[in-house]
Amino acid sequence: MRRAVVLLSASLVILTANAASAQNNAPHNLILFVPDGLRGRIVTPQTAPAMAELRDKGVNFKNSHSLFPTFTTANASAMATGHYLGDTGDFSNTIYTGYPVGPADGTVTPFLEADPVLRDADEHFGGDYLNEETILKMARAKGYSTAALGKLGPTLIFDHTDKIGTDGLHSIVVDDSTGSKNGVPLSDEMKAALTKADLPLATPSRGDNGKIGDAKTPGTTVANIAQQAYFADVATKVVLPMFKARNKPFVLVFWSRDPDGSQHNNGDSLNTVTPGINGPTSLAGIKNADDNLAQLRKALDDLGLAATTNIIVSSDHGFSTIAKESKTSPSAKITYDDTPKDFLPMGFLAIDLAKSLNLPLFDPNDKNARVADNAHPKAGNGLLGNDPAKPDLVIATNGGSDLIYLPNRDKKLADRTIKALLEQDYVSGLFVDDKLGRFPGTLEMSQLGLKxxxxxxxxxxxxxxxxxxxxxxxxxxxxxxxxxxxxxxGQGMHGSFGRGDTLNFTAAIGPDFKAGYLDPLPVSNADVGMTIAQLMNLRPVGAGGLTGRIMSEALPNGIVPKTADGSIVSKPASNGLRTVVKYQRVLSQRYFDVAGFPGRTVGLDDEAGKQKTAGK
Structure with a gap:
C-alpha cells in the first residue's frame, strides 16, 4: 500500500511540476518575506494589517507548520533547500560539530547565527555544511538576480557557499555584520548605490532592542525599528531598483528579526508568565515587521513590479512565553547569583544529567573548564565525562528543546540518560537516534524526518x-x-513541539498564486523551499530525499490532494509515559502538529495517548 501511495505522490508531483513549468516558461520575480517568530493566529487587521491583507487577498495557508526542532537556522535550512533537517543537518540554532569551531572561541557547540561560524562549518564539512543546494545558489547559477537581507545567520544561509571574489554574479547579502570584518563584502556597485541613496555602508545596531535584561532588570520595551528600517530601505531604495534595471528575474529574501527579537527580549513581564509575549513590546515587534512588508509592497507598486512578482510570507516558527519552574529538577534547588530562588537556571538539563549520571560537567563555552557545584555553564551547553576533550555526552542548549549527543554511541549510557530524563517534570517527549535502538517511552528520530x-x-x-x-x-x-x-x-522562546511553536504564519500573493484562496491542507517550511524552486524553474540536485512538496493546491489549475490524520505512540516507559506524535498526511508527506507526553504539550490532550498506530 505504501509503495502505491509513494508512486501516486511522485506522479502528482510530476504532473504539478509540468503544469507549473508550462505556466512559468518566463519565471516571475519572487520575494520571500520571513517575519521571524510570527505566530500563526496572531495576525489580524489590527495587529498586522499588511500581512492580513496579503493573506486575505492571496492564499491563506491556515494549516502551516514549522519543522521540529522549531528553531531559526533549522527552518531557514528547510526554506532555503526544501529539505527536512535529517538532510540539512541544521538540527537547531546550537549544534555539536564534533570539532572546535575557531570563530566561536573554539567551542564544539557553536551558535550558528554568525557568518564566520557558518563559513567555518562549510569549510569543515566539505564546503557545504547543509549538503544541499539552496534556492539562491540555484537562482544565481541561472543568471537571476539574487539578494538576502536581514537577520544575521538565516540570511546568509540562503547562499552561504557563495565565494566572493570568484567570477560571475554574487548574491547581495546585507545583515547585522555588513560593514564589519565579519560581514559579506559589498560590491562596488552596491557601495555606490547605497551612497547615492544616502544610506550607510554598515548596518546600524539594534540599540535598546538588543537589551535582554537580567533576573532583576526588565529587558527591552522597544521594537527593532532602526535596524529593520535600514534593511527595508536597502531593499526598496537600492536592491529592487537595481534588479529592475537588470531586467531579468530575481529572488529576494527579506528576513525580519522582528517580532522574534522583541518577543525574546521583552521587558513587559519580568519573572511572570503574563502578559508574557502578549505585552506591548511584542505587539510593537509584530507591527514593525508588518510595516517592513508594507514598504516592500509599495516599492513594488512604485517600480511597476507588483504584477510580475510573487510574494511568500512565511515565519520560521511560532512563539511561547518562557517558564522556569520545576518541582523535580535538582538544579532548581541550587542557589545561583543570577537566578531567582527555585527557578531553573540556564543549562539546567546539563546540570541535572550530570548529577543523575554521576559524571563531571565541563563548559564547552569556557575553554572546557569544570563547572562548579553552585554554577551553571556560561551558555547552557555541557560536556559530561571524565575528559572534556573526549566527552561521553554532549548537551547543546537551545530553548524549548535541547539536543543530546553520545559521541561513542554508548547504548547503556543512552538507556541511563533516557531513564533520568523520564523522571523530570519539564520533559515532554523524547526522540532517539534509530542506531541506538528502541527505548520505552521514546520514538525514533526517523519518524520526524531527522535521519x-x-x-x-x-x-x-x-x-x-x-x-x-x-x-x-x-x-x-x-x-x-x-x-x-x-x-x-516571562520573556519569549520557541523550539518546542507544542502547537504554539509549530503553528507558524504562511501566506502568498502574486501572479502564480490563486486569489482569495483559503488552503485547508497542511504545508511546511520545506514546502516553501520546494515551491519557490518550482516557481523559479530551478532544478536542485539533492543529496538526500527528505524533501517537502510543491504546494500545488495554491497554484491556478494545481492539483488539490487529499489529507488524512494520524498518530504515532511509543511503548510506555516504566512510569507509564508515552511519547505521542500527532500529524497530518498529504499522500506520503507527514506534517507534524504536536508531540510529547499527553497533558504536557500544547495541543496534545490526554486522549491522544490512548490512540495506537499499527506496528508500534
Missing part, C-alpha cells in the same frame, strides 16, 4: 520540554514552555 543524508553529527536524543497555556481564546497565542536559555521567565 537522512546530513553531514553534521546526528543528535542521539532530542529532548522536548513541557508546554501549557495561560488560557485564551486561541491557545497557540498564549503558549508557555519550559526553556533552557539565558532569557527569563
Amino acid at each position: 537522512g543524508k546530513a553531514v553534521t553529527p546526528n543528535p542521539s536524543i532530542v529532548v522536548n520540554f513541557r508546554s501549557y497555556t495561560t488560557g485564551c481564546d486561541e491557545p497557540t497565542n498564549c503558549s508557555v514552555e519550559i526553556a533552557d536559555t539565558v532569557l527569563r521567565q
Whole structure:
C-alpha cells in the first residue's frame, strides 16, 4: 500500500511540476518575506494589517507548520533547500560539530547565527555544511538576480557557499555584520548605490532592542525599528531598483528579526508568565515587521513590479512565553547569583544529567573548564565525562528543546540518560537516534524526518520540554514552555513541539498564486523551499530525499490532494509515559502538529495517548 501511495505522490508531483513549468516558461520575480517568530493566529487587521491583507487577498495557508526542532537556522535550512533537517543537518540554532569551531572561541557547540561560524562549518564539512543546494545558489547559477537581507545567520544561509571574489554574479547579502570584518563584502556597485541613496555602508545596531535584561532588570520595551528600517530601505531604495534595471528575474529574501527579537527580549513581564509575549513590546515587534512588508509592497507598486512578482510570507516558527519552574529538577534547588530562588537556571538539563549520571560537567563555552557545584555553564551547553576533550555526552542548549549527543554511541549510557530524563517534570517527549535502538517511552528520530543524508553529527536524543497555556481564546497565542536559555521567565522562546511553536504564519500573493484562496491542507517550511524552486524553474540536485512538496493546491489549475490524520505512540516507559506524535498526511508527506507526553504539550490532550498506530 505504501509503495502505491509513494508512486501516486511522485506522479502528482510530476504532473504539478509540468503544469507549473508550462505556466512559468518566463519565471516571475519572487520575494520571500520571513517575519521571524510570527505566530500563526496572531495576525489580524489590527495587529498586522499588511500581512492580513496579503493573506486575505492571496492564499491563506491556515494549516502551516514549522519543522521540529522549531528553531531559526533549522527552518531557514528547510526554506532555503526544501529539505527536512535529517538532510540539512541544521538540527537547531546550537549544534555539536564534533570539532572546535575557531570563530566561536573554539567551542564544539557553536551558535550558528554568525557568518564566520557558518563559513567555518562549510569549510569543515566539505564546503557545504547543509549538503544541499539552496534556492539562491540555484537562482544565481541561472543568471537571476539574487539578494538576502536581514537577520544575521538565516540570511546568509540562503547562499552561504557563495565565494566572493570568484567570477560571475554574487548574491547581495546585507545583515547585522555588513560593514564589519565579519560581514559579506559589498560590491562596488552596491557601495555606490547605497551612497547615492544616502544610506550607510554598515548596518546600524539594534540599540535598546538588543537589551535582554537580567533576573532583576526588565529587558527591552522597544521594537527593532532602526535596524529593520535600514534593511527595508536597502531593499526598496537600492536592491529592487537595481534588479529592475537588470531586467531579468530575481529572488529576494527579506528576513525580519522582528517580532522574534522583541518577543525574546521583552521587558513587559519580568519573572511572570503574563502578559508574557502578549505585552506591548511584542505587539510593537509584530507591527514593525508588518510595516517592513508594507514598504516592500509599495516599492513594488512604485517600480511597476507588483504584477510580475510573487510574494511568500512565511515565519520560521511560532512563539511561547518562557517558564522556569520545576518541582523535580535538582538544579532548581541550587542557589545561583543570577537566578531567582527555585527557578531553573540556564543549562539546567546539563546540570541535572550530570548529577543523575554521576559524571563531571565541563563548559564547552569556557575553554572546557569544570563547572562548579553552585554554577551553571556560561551558555547552557555541557560536556559530561571524565575528559572534556573526549566527552561521553554532549548537551547543546537551545530553548524549548535541547539536543543530546553520545559521541561513542554508548547504548547503556543512552538507556541511563533516557531513564533520568523520564523522571523530570519539564520533559515532554523524547526522540532517539534509530542506531541506538528502541527505548520505552521514546520514538525514533526517523519518524520526524531527522535521519537522512546530513553531514553534521546526528543528535542521539532530542529532548522536548513541557508546554501549557495561560488560557485564551486561541491557545497557540498564549503558549508557555519550559526553556533552557539565558532569557527569563516571562520573556519569549520557541523550539518546542507544542502547537504554539509549530503553528507558524504562511501566506502568498502574486501572479502564480490563486486569489482569495483559503488552503485547508497542511504545508511546511520545506514546502516553501520546494515551491519557490518550482516557481523559479530551478532544478536542485539533492543529496538526500527528505524533501517537502510543491504546494500545488495554491497554484491556478494545481492539483488539490487529499489529507488524512494520524498518530504515532511509543511503548510506555516504566512510569507509564508515552511519547505521542500527532500529524497530518498529504499522500506520503507527514506534517507534524504536536508531540510529547499527553497533558504536557500544547495541543496534545490526554486522549491522544490512548490512540495506537499499527506496528508500534
